[in-house]
Amino acid sequence: MTKGIGKEFMEKTKHKYEEDSDQEKGLPQPPLELEWDENAVLIGLPSVDKLEMKSMDLRKAIETRKSLRKYADTPLALEELSYLLWCTQGVKQVVSRPATLRTVPSAGARHAFETFLLINNVEGLKPGLYRYIAISHKLMEISTDPEMAQKVTTACHEQEFIKNSAVTFIWSAVAYRMKWRYGERGYRYIHLDAGHVCQNLYLTAGSIDSGVCAIASFDDDEINKLLGLDGEEQFVVYVATLGKRIQG
Template sequence: MKFPATADPGTGQEFMEKTKYRYIGRSDQQKGLPQPPLEIPADPEKPVIDLPRPAFLDIPPLSLRIAIGQRQSIRMYAHEPMTLDELSFLLWCTQGVKQIHGPQVTFRTVPSAGARHAFETSLLINDVEGLTPGLYRYLALSHRLQQIDTDPTLPHRITGACFDQQFILRSGVVFLWTAVPYRMTWRYGERGYRDLHLDAGHVCQNLYLAAEAVGCGVCAIAAFDDDAMNELLGIDGENQFLIYLATAGKK
């Protein structure tokens, strides 16, 4: 099927063209440069909270076929807090580390191009038992949370930066996945930016399916003001940027 030609290719077309393999050249890995760290180090000044260990969580069994059949975007949530066990389970299902091979690679619960796993997970906690509302970081290598900011205006500012999608405020938690592109481009060059977006889909689908097992609903969000959200998260938008987010809460 042919579509009307445009005089000048759009940004999206240019992105797809310039990330073709013929433009990539030698990667930094091929040049012998050291790889970036597997995780941004925790802030030594911020409190850290141990999460319930995934192996000991009592999660109701649910067949994959049923989870896939039930999966849908949910924007209305019950006035019921999520439990810390449920949050721990959802974090493990979306970025949980199964194996660590020294400083080189992690194998996780989601696929990632070349096992690069270029994402960091932030959380806006609205209503989770035992947690003060606010902004947190998931420390995937140790399966812990770090409290970042408990400013009570944050939920409203994040909602505003997502074009006032009010269901954000009604959710139990908002997952905010940020990309550290050099973890991916170190191996794949500019092609790695394509892989980041593919990986985001893997992560969010795991959230949708895992949430079904704990009676939660999820809604992915791609509509947000990039610059405003990066500023709220305290990241520069270049070496680290928000790539995707999703709400979750009790059905």
């Protein structure tokens, strides 16, 4: 392995090395979200406009935020999952550029992320792997393999609390969605954006009596393969478990 690869990355993604981006070359931008099989099972989520979640003071949410690795057996309501997805990647508007304006910031409104979900304990959903279709606010069923929770756990270096979560969020990046505008420097912005997304999950979880644990330790090749990603043009960046707090 090349020594100092991190330093090399920071050096070579400085602005002084920039070349004309594909946007500057007049090339068409990539789609705002990945396509899906027209025969896929799509599941409608409760409308965000009709969700009634209890309010929580922002300062309290920040002060009480901490990583939680032990969860109650209480299932997550589908309405709560809908709320979490909207707060982390929800599309507020599609504008004419075209671009999506979402509930989290992203460099140039590029929003490179796709959200995958390992569902373990959510009312009305079969356990398995799903993908969030953000623009239409729906879920797409990918696999209901009964071993999926163990496979994700194995890919994340046997962190057992993944299997005990109500849901585990897996955020993958579509690299060209960011690189189209920013070239190689876009890789920096992808990782910055991941922090914005996961922090929203942490803060939102507090309002539904839940806790989160962010995970950056995983076998990249294994988890990408599990999700059907090539690991180069699209790859997993961040993972986070969520479940109800144990009361008492």
